[in-house]
Amino acid sequence: MSEGVLHWRVRREFLILKIVATLVLATITVLTLDDLRGAFLAGAATVAAAVLALRDVLAPxxxxxxxxxxxxxxxxxxxxxxxxxxxxxxxxxxxxxxxxxxxxxxxxxxxxxxxxxxxxxxxxxxxxxxxxxxxxxxx
Structure with missing residues (x-):
């Protein structure tokens, strides 16, 4: 691209929020390992949040x-x-x-x-x- 390039990107605050949500959900997953359903749901939510955060890191x-x-x-x-x-x-x-x-x-x-x-x-x-x-x- 030539000079005068305009960029629009995901705001850094949203990336940080997604990373924090991933960490919180991972903690909930670990804390609910004795409840198989709860751990499964929390684990699935952890993976989803991590995927969204990873996309923001790879393609901001x-x-x-x-x-x-x-x-x-x-x-x-x-x-x-x-x-x-x-x-x-x-x-x-x-x-x-x-x-x-x-x-x-x-x-x-x-x-x-x-x-x-x-x-x-x-x-x-x-x-x-x-x-x-x-x-x-x-x-």
Whole structure:
């Protein structure tokens, strides 16, 4: 990527929270070894939290952009380079259910859609979409 690269990444606070949750759940697993069901559930939760924390360690930057295009996280910790020419649309998908509002940044290539949340980006989705649109227009 060239100069003027923008990066959006998982906030460090969320990574620390996931690591602490993994340690707490591992402790609960050990303390409940005499209760097979409890230990199994706590162990499964420990593994899930550890996997989420590991992904944040391996691929903390979920989206990068420059004048040539985007690099988007793909799979567990891989990434894919998307030139601006293949990107058909960048928009924010907002869903409201009961009192909860969810926003996802949607990057549509025609052949696939990449969805990133505020937690993936460390910033509001609409703010990122606006920055991407202005960067794309600037080149």
């Amino acid at each position: 930057v979920r989206l990068s952009a420059d004048g040539e295009g985007l690099v988007v996280v793909k799979g567990f910790a891989g990434s894919e380079r998307l030139p601006w020419s293949v990107i058909e649309r960048v928009r924010v998908d907002t869903q409201t259910r009961f009192t909860s509002r969810t926003e996802l940044l949607e990057i549509d290539t025609g052949e696939g859609i990449f969805l990133l949340s505020r937690f993936d980006l460390g910033a509001p989705c609409q703010e990122v979409a606006d920055q991407l649109r202005s960067l794309r227009r600037g080149f």
